[in-house]
Amino acid sequence: MIETFGLTKRFGDKVALNALSLRVEAGEVVGFLGPNGSGKTTTIRLLMGLLKPTEGRATVLGRDCHSDSVALKRDIGYLPDEPFLYPYLSGAELLEFVAGLHGFSKTEARRRADAGIERFGLGADADTFTVSYSHGMRKRLALAAALIHEPRVLILDEPTNGLDPRGARDMRDIIVDLAAGGRTIFLSTHLLETAERVCRRVAIIRQGVLQAVGTPADLRARYAASPDSSLEDLFLKVTET
Amino acid sequence: MGSTLHLVRLLVRFRLRSMWNTAWRSPRGKSLRLVWLFVLATPVAYTGLLWTALDTIAAVAGRAVQGAALAAVCGAIVTASVFGKMASNDAVVAGSGENEFFLTKPIALSNLVLARSLAGAATDFFDALFLVPALVAGALGWNLGAPGVGMAVATSVAVQIAVSAVAQAGQIIVVRLVKPRRRRTAWALSATLAALAMAGLWMVATWVLRQPVAAVDHLMPWTGVIARSPAWAIVAPLVALSAGGAGAGLLALGAVVSLSVVATALAMFAVALAARGGWEQAGAPWAEAARAVAAGTRRRSIGPFGKDWRHLTRDRSRLLRLIAMPLVFVGVQVFGSAGWGWSTADAHHVGLVAFSLAAYAATFGPLAHMEAERRAFWILRSAPTPLGRLMAARALFWSLVIGGMGGVTFLGLGLAGDVAASPETLLLGGLVLLGAVAISWLAVAMACGAADFTDEARSTLSPSVVYLYLLVAGLYNVVLTDTGVSRWRGVALYLLATGLYWSTGIRRAADAFDPDSQVDRRQRLMTPGAGASLAILLFLGHRAALNVPRTTATPEAAVWVDLAFLALVGVCAALYVARRPRDKARMGWWPALGLAVGAALGATALLRLSGGQDVSSDWHGPSPVMSIVFGVLTVTVEEVVFRGIIQRALADDGYGRVLAFVGATLLSVAAGRGEASLAFVTTHVVAGLVRAGTGRLSAAWLTRLAIVGVAAALVRVGS
Numbered sequence: 001m002i003e004t005f006g007l008t009k010r011f012g013d014k015v016a017l018n019a020l021s022l023r024v025e026a027g028e029v030v031g032f033l034g035p036n037g038s039g040k041t042t043t044i045r046l047l048m049g050l051l052k053p054t055e056g057r058a059t060v061l062g063r064d065c066h067s068d069s070v071a072l073k074r075d076i077g078y079l080p081d082e083p084f085l086y087p088y089l090s091g092a093e094l095l096e097f098v099a100g101l102h103g104f105s106k107t108e109a110r111r112r113a114d115a116g117i118e119r120f121g122l123g124a125d126a127d128t129f130t131v132s133y134s135h136g137m138r139k140r141l142a143l144a145a146a147l148i149h150e151p152r153v154l155i156l157d158e159p160t161n162g163l164d165p166r167g168a169r170d171m172r173d174i175i176v177d178l179a180a181g182g183r184t185i186f187l188s189t190h191l192l193e194t195a196e197r198v199c200r201r202v203a204i205i206r207q208g209v210l211q212a213v214g215t216p217a218d219l220r221a222r223y224a225a226s227p228d229s230s231l232e233d234l235f236l237k238v239t240e241t
Numbered sequence: 242m243g244s245t246l247h248l249v250r251l252l253v254r255f256r257l258r259s260m261w262n263t264a265w266r267s268p269r270g271k272s273l274r275l276v277w278l279f280v281l282a283t284p285v286a287y288t289g290l291l292w293t294a295l296d297t298i299a300a301v302a303g304r305a306v307q308g309a310a311l312a313a314v315c316g317a318i319v320t321a322s323v324f325g326k327m328a329s330n331d332a333v334v335a336g337s338g339e340n341e342f343f344l345t346k347p348i349a350l351s352n353l354v355l356a357r358s359l360a361g362a363a364t365d366f367f368d369a370l371f372l373v374p375a376l377v378a379g380a381l382g383w384n385l386g387a388p389g390v391g392m393a394v395a396t397s398v399a400v401q402i403a404v405s406a407v408a409q410a411g412q413i414i415v416v417r418l419v420k421p422r423r424r425r426t427a428w429a430l431s432a433t434l435a436a437l438a439m440a441g442l443w444m445v446a447t448w449v450l451r452q453p454v455a456a457v458d459h460l461m462p463w464t465g466v467i468a469r470s471p472a473w474a475i476v477a478p479l480v481a482l483s484a485g486g487a488g489a490g491l492l493a494l495g496a497v498v499s500l501s502v503v504a505t506a507l508a509m510f511a512v513a514l515a516a517r518g519g520w521e522q523a524g525a526p527w528a529e530a531a532r533a534v535a536a537g538t539r540r541r542s543i544g545p546f547g548k549d550w551r552h553l554t555r556d557r558s559r560l561l562r563l564i565a566m567p568l569v570f571v572g573v574q575v576f577g578s579a580g581w582g583w584s585t586a587d588a589h590h591v592g593l594v595a596f597s598l599a600a601y602a603a604t605f606g607p608l609a610h611m612e613a614e615r616r617a618f619w620i621l622r623s624a625p626t627p628l629g630r631l632m633a634a635r636a637l638f639w640s641l642v643i644g645g646m647g648g649v650t651f652l653g654l655g656l657a658g659d660v661a662a663s664p665e666t667l668l669l670g671g672l673v674l675l676g677a678v679a680i681s682w683l684a685v686a687m688a689c690g691a692a693d694f695t696d697e698a699r700s701t702l703s704p705s706v707v708y709l710y711l712l713v714a715g716l717y718n719v720v721l722t723d724t725g726v727s728r729w730r731g732v733a734l735y736l737l738a739t740g741l742y743w744s745t746g747i748r749r750a751a752d753a754f755d756p757d758s759q760v761d762r763r764q765r766l767m768t769p770g771a772g773a774s775l776a777i778l779l780f781l782g783h784r785a786a787l788n789v790p791r792t793t794a795t796p797e798a799a800v801w802v803d804l805a806f807l808a809l810v811g812v813c814a815a816l817y818v819a820r821r822p823r824d825k826a827r828m829g830w831w832p833a834l835g836l837a838v839g840a841a842l843g844a845t846a847l848l849r850l851s852g853g854q855d856v857s858s859d860w861h862g863p864s865p866v867m868s869i870v871f872g873v874l875t876v877t878v879e880e881v882v883f884r885g886i887i888q889r890a891l892a893d894d895g896y897g898r899v900l901a902f903v904g905a906t907l908l909s910v911a912a913g914r915g916e917a918s919l920a921f922v923t924t925h926v927v928a929g930l931v932r933a934g935t936g937r938l939s940a941a942w943l944t945r946l947a948i949v950g951v952a953a954a955l956v957r958v959g960s
Contacts, residue, residue, distance in 0.1 A: 011756050050754040073625040084616030088555035093543050100544045101624035
């Protein structure tokens with residue numbers, strides 16, 4: 001479903017991502033964990049075709065993420081870390097616009113926009129310009145936009161970052177619901193509670209190098225951590241050794 | 242007061258350190274230092290110009306009129322500075338780094354305003370650069386020496402402090418008195434006033450600098466009024482120093498400083514009153530009242546076209562910039578420097594004004610579109626729609642706006658100026674429309690090509706992009722004034738160049754988030770857009786050289802100008818090619834040489850058989866040696882640009898060898914030197930084919946050199 005083969009990205013002399021090889025199966029929720037600046041966002045941008053790999057390649061649903069990036073996006077929904085939106089479009093208009101970009105007819109675009117507004121609880125502000133949306137509202141609207149075409153794969157960059165406890169819990173519940181619906185979800189986060197609650201497997205990256213990948217139980221066993229130790233303990237153990 | 246002075250010291254120290262670090266320690270430091278050099282050199286030029294103008298005025302009028310002229314310029318500078326600073330929203334804009342930082346510290350708003358005003362005198366070079374050159378020119382023009390220059394600087398500092406304080410107070414008063422839902426209108430009004438004040442400054446300064454004697458005639462009756470206006474206070478120290486010596490000068494300077502202190506104190510008082518009940522930030526869109534879609538708008542569907550339309554019409558400050566700024570620029574030309582009579586003299590002049598309006602408008606619209614887009618660009622990049630199609634929808638939208646502006650202006654000015662309706666007028670109207678539509682595509686493409694979203698601090702609209710854009714717009718002005726085949730070659734070059742910039746722009750925009758690709762595109766890749774720029778330079782340089790004999794009488798001057806342009810473009814092209822990886826040859830050297838010789842012989846024979854058309858018009862130096870130098874240089878530079886850069890860049894961009902050959906050949910026929918004839922076209926076609934077949938620039942160069950050289954030799958033998 002999602003595969004990377006020796007994926008490497010250098011920015012000048014700095015190696016942001018070093019030979020990442022990873023496989024995410026269909027219907028799986030995989031958390032991509034790492035400290036700040038470890039290469040999580042770079043990986044996600046490579047998967048979205050926003051960056052060109054220096055070496056190696058990445059595929060989603062068998063399509064190359066760089067050379068076939070336009071067709072690939074029919075099946076991918078993307079939520080960036082900082083979802084900036086067009087300030088002078090209303091929430092409903094933005095969703096309609098995105099639905100239009102995915103090729104839906106005007107009527108269908110409107111129906112999907114209304115459904116997205118309803119689903120993510122933005123009804124009261126549907127006609128307000130996004131410039132006055134809070135961070136949480138922008139994030140919910142961006143997620144609604146990412147789901148407008150019902151993609152098979154979701155790539156989420158720090159989905160709960162900057163949200164208040166209520167918003168973070170709502171976002172986690174949404175991700176769990178989406179996973180239950182059979183979608184493949186690849187999410188990056190440095191919030192371990194999020195990962196622990198929603199991910200079947202986690203991959204831990206540090207300084208651009210993949211350190212470990214597996215279920216939390218596997219990793220506990222591999223790193224000789226006690227079965228009741230938290231993912232946070234495990235994360236610190238992996239990233240600080 | 243002590244705490245304010247402490248804050249001033251901190252502001253000055255850290256602003257200067259920040260500037261130093263940016264210029265000397267940041268990766269963009271080199272280009273920034275060049276900009277700074279330009280910024281610092283500009284006032285020196287202005288001082289010289291105004292000094293010369295005052296000297297001219299001194300020959301026909303007394304010191305009172307000279308003072309009035311200087312006061313008019315200085316008054317216009319100060320007015321523009323007050324409104325400009327007020328429109329910039331520096332003091333109140335929510336979320337601006339410095340403002341948010343200081344307002345979270347235990348500093349009273351009025352103290353912050355005062356500290357900023359005082360610190361600005363040392364760090365805000367642009368303010369000082371406006372007024373200082375004008376006053377220094379006065380001091381030099383009146384032979385006041387070092388004391389005069391010192392007095393000019395002191396006056397400028399005193400005025401600048403008051404201007405800054407008053408402007409900040411004005412912003413704060415707007416926030417306090419205007420309701421949030423009306424504030425956007427107030428900011429838009431403030432921006433309009435700033436634009437008008439800038440236009441006023443431009444007109445007054447242009448008038449005094451370009452036509453000082455005419456300015457004197459107009460100023461003479463107003464001398465008394467100006468002498469009683471606040472603007473006079475600015476020049477009073479210099480006038481007093483000149484008339485009554487140092488004592489009188491210092492007294493007048495004291496008056497200026499006193500006025501500045503009073504104005505600053507009043508501004509602080511107003512700010513203190515405004516902040517008495519607490520303070521709120523304003524200015525940024527999210528800090529103003531939330532607005533919603535008007536009832537009924539939702540029923541209309543929204544695509545890329547509708548999105549751009551709604552965004553433009555709802556973002557009032559952008560809309561205002563788009564409409565007001567070009568109108569101000571063109572208004573200044575029509576009613577100021579060029580004049581109504583010139584602007585509406587005939588269809589050509591009307592066409593130039595209409596196209597200029599469209600081109601200016603495009604700098605505030607499509608040329609700025611990626612800056613407006615930058616933070617939401619991820620939405621377009623995560624959609625399964627090719628970027629080229631999305632940008633084409635955008636260019637189409639802007640074509641209607643900018644094309645409409647150009648067309649309506651041509652029609653309006655034509656009717657108002659009573660320009661005779663004729664086929665040529667209709668044709669010019671069509672050309673204006675075509676040019677305005679194409680410039681929308683060009684601006685969208687150039688903005689795409691310049692977009693670098695990997696660095697938040699880097700604007701997508703750098704001066705180099707604007708200058709390049711103006712160069713291409715300048716090419717179309719030549720088209721509008723030209724006639725015959727030359728005009729159509731210009732049109733073809735303009736449209737082909739737009740296509741090349743489009744190709745380059747869309748490819749670059751796709752990599753806008755990738756820092757590594759940004760380095761690639763600047764340093765390692767060969768782009769069709771760069772080739773188009775060099776081709777336009779070649780074309781315009783040659784056109785400029787053709788016009789030289791009209792003004793100088795000696796035909797050699799034209800040749801030297803032509804040669805200088807050729808050499809300049811040649812050096813640029815050679816450096817560009819040398820810094821990029823070599824192309825892969827498809828044929829060994831000896832087979833390529835054989836093909837080149839064969840192609841040249843074949844083409845020469847064909848041309849002889851078809852009537853012996855001459856293709857040696859490149860070889861037109863004043864002596865045989867110069868002719869050879871000229872001919873070889875022309876062929877070399879053109880081949881490097883057309884075949885070495887454009888044809889290769891198109892092939893590298895994935896257009897294939899055939900399309901690359903067609904594109905480069907069309908462009909070479911449009912921009913190349915020589916009379917447009919079958920022989921001329923044949924020469925370029927053969928050179929292009931050899932380049933495509935061998936993959937070697939040297940083979941194409943040799944082919945063309947042989948064809949043109951043999952033709953020139955035959956002409957010489959025949960004569």
